[in-house]
Amino acid sequence: MRPQRKKNRKGTGAGFMSDLHALAKEMAQRGVGRVFGIPGSGPSLTLLDALEKEGVPFYLTHFEGSAVLMAGAVGRLSGKAGAAIGIKGPGLANMVPGLSACLLEALPVVTISEAYLPGTPSSKSHKRMNHQGLLSAAAKGSRFLAKSGPGFSELAEWAESEVPGPVHLEIAGSPVEVEKEADRESNPGDKIGEADEALKMIRASSRPVLILGSMAMRLKDTTALDALSIPVFSVAAAKGTIDERLPQAAGVYTGVGLEKTPEHRIMAEADLVVSIGLRHNxxxxxxxxxxRSVNIDPLGSAFCGGFRFDAVLTDAEKVTKACFEALREKEWGLDLIEESTRKLRDSLLSGPFLPARVFETVEHHFNHQCRLVLDTGNFCTIGEHIWRVPAPVLYLASGQGRYMGIGLPLALGAAVYDRGAPTAVFLGDGGVGMFVAEIKLAAQYRLPLIILLLTDGYLSSIRGSSLKDHLTERPVTIHRPSWAKTIEGLGVRSEVVGSEAELEEILSSWSPGSGPLFLEIPFNANAYQNMVEGIR
Structure with a gap:
């Protein structure tokens, strides 16, 4: 929902501190339970002081982009926009990677930075950058803290609205008198189908499948999924929307699943696809x-390019309920799910010690009550297929952007937000180093976090192209890939693991209350490279 212009109130710079205190109070009342970032000596520090007085703790990060990602993780898990703070110019520029990832992954967050007032003479140029240029492709929009509003609550609602993402608030030396129009793209949601049309297709089908996009996680009620007896897929970003331990859970749908995947086996026999919020990104x-296919999405066909659905329905809550009721009358494919899933798991688990057995060991050790966070790489493909997520709050990943490196800050944000369940983040050689300094936060706050580095010494997903096309491997080779001593130096217990038995022994010796644990698990490079064959 786009914040509306409010009636302008008279105000001067003299009252700016009280405006910042009012902003802090509104953030606290809105449920902001923690803020991440790096402050400056100006209004950002004043705001943090006011937030501290409201009982909102601040987590100092080493990079502003990390702060945005941690806040985005909080937003995703809580359903309420997280918050991150930085300075103007370079501080906002450093926020951009986090903003971009949150935009790609639909993570609701309100970022706040210091800024120059509109109309400030160009001669004042200390740390001055084009904020709107930086934000134009990385946020849903931005506003100044203004006498006319909008307030934090309205910005948070905007960040949470479909499609969720980052919204930015600029705080200058005094509140501006007129709000700035937001840079926001409009998606009217053109309705090109009716509910009756979808219900007719469902009733006429004998082998329907259901595919859940990430929008399905944001429906008010998805309990009807538990009663279905047809194959239910989810996109990677929506893992856990259906309890993946259920017999009707068919795993992830990627659009490129090869012969070993349930997707390849089951989609070939389907006579109807019903999808909820299935989007091309x-x-x-x-x-x-x-x-035939039908998609239910409040944004209409704005994000449906490529699928060519026979119908797109926009009344999501009402139509979804009716479709669930119609799909309950159908029954097929559960035997195919069981057969194809068993074959895939047998293939992944029957060979040498590789990531599949690591995922299996960790998942079973915590009895499915450990939050899975995936960075991106070949290991991510394995994790998406083998780890069965029981609920959306137990999963985070870059399922849309495949944004390498963001797994660690997402996991840290999750562990700060929820200490009730351990968080396990899986990283590869490419993603481990990008935000490594933030591991100090895990040590400082004794977070219930396990960091697993699955290493073969290469950028493996790219090395595959080097091998296939007979190109040089030098650009994708990691020099001295071990991080164990470095992480230990940051105050985190670190272990190098060589077998499944060693992994189980170390997990049994660790408790979430003891603080973070780093596990470095090296693999044979060629076996690691070949493990995704027949999957993707």
Missing amino acids: EVLNAVPFKC
């Missing part, structure tokens, strides 16, 4: 289905 290849 949530799959690896958006192509038309080989059967």
Whole structure:
């Protein structure tokens, strides 16, 4: 929802401190339970002082982009926009990677930075950068703290509205008199189908499948999924929307699943696809289905490019409920799910000690009550297929952007937000180093976090192209790939693991209350490279 212009109130710079205190109070009352970032000596520090007085703790990060990602993780898990703070110019520029990732992954967050007032003479140029240029492609929009509003609550609602993402608030030396129009793209949601049309297709089908996009996580009620007896897929970004331990849970849909995947086996026999919020940016290849298809999405066909649905319905809550009721009358495919899933798991688990067995060991050790956070790489493909997520709050990943490196700050934000369940983040050689300094936060606050580095000494997902096309491997080779001593130096217990038995022994010796644990697990490079064959 776009914040509306309010009636302008008279105000001067003299009252700016009280405006910042009012902002802090509103943030606290709105449920902001923690703030991440790096302050300056100006209004950002004043705001943090006011937030501290409201009982809102601040977590100092080493990079502003990390702060935005941690806040985005809080937003995703809580359903309420997280908050991050930085300075103007370079501080906002450093926020941009986090903003971009939150935009790609639909993570609701309100970022706040210091700024120059509109109309400030160009001669004042200390740390001055084009904020709107930086924000134009990385946020849903931005506003100044203004006498006319909007307030934090309205900005947070905007960040949470479909499609969720980052919204930015600029705080200058005094509140501006007129609010700035937001840079926001409008998606009217053109309605090109009716509910009756979808219900007719469902009733006429004998082998329907359901695909859940990440929008399905934001429906008010998804309990009806538990009663279905047809194959239910989710995109990678929506893992856990259906309890993946249920017999109707068919795993992830990517659009490129190869012969070992349930996707490949089951989609070939489907005669109807019903999808909820299936968008082209949530799959690896958006192509038309080989059967009839209908998508339910409040944004209409704005994000449906490539699928060519027979109908797109926009009244999401009402239509979804009706479709669930119609799909309950159908029953097929559970035997195919069981067969194809078993074959995939047998293939992944029967060979040498590779990431599949690491995922399996960790998942079973915590009895499915450990939050999975995936960075991106070949290991991510394995994790998406083998780890069964029981609920959306137990999963975080870059399922849409495949944004390498963000797994660690997402995991830290999750562990800060929820200490009730351990968080396990899986990183590869490429992603481990980008935000490594933030591990000090885990040590400082004794977070219930396990960091697993799955290493083969290469950027493996790219090395595959080097091998296939007979290109040089030098650009994708990691020099001295071990991080164990470095992480230990940051105050975190670090272990190098060589077998499944060693992994189980170390996990059994660790408790979430003892603080973070780093596990470095090296693998044979060629076996690691080949583990995704037949999957993607």
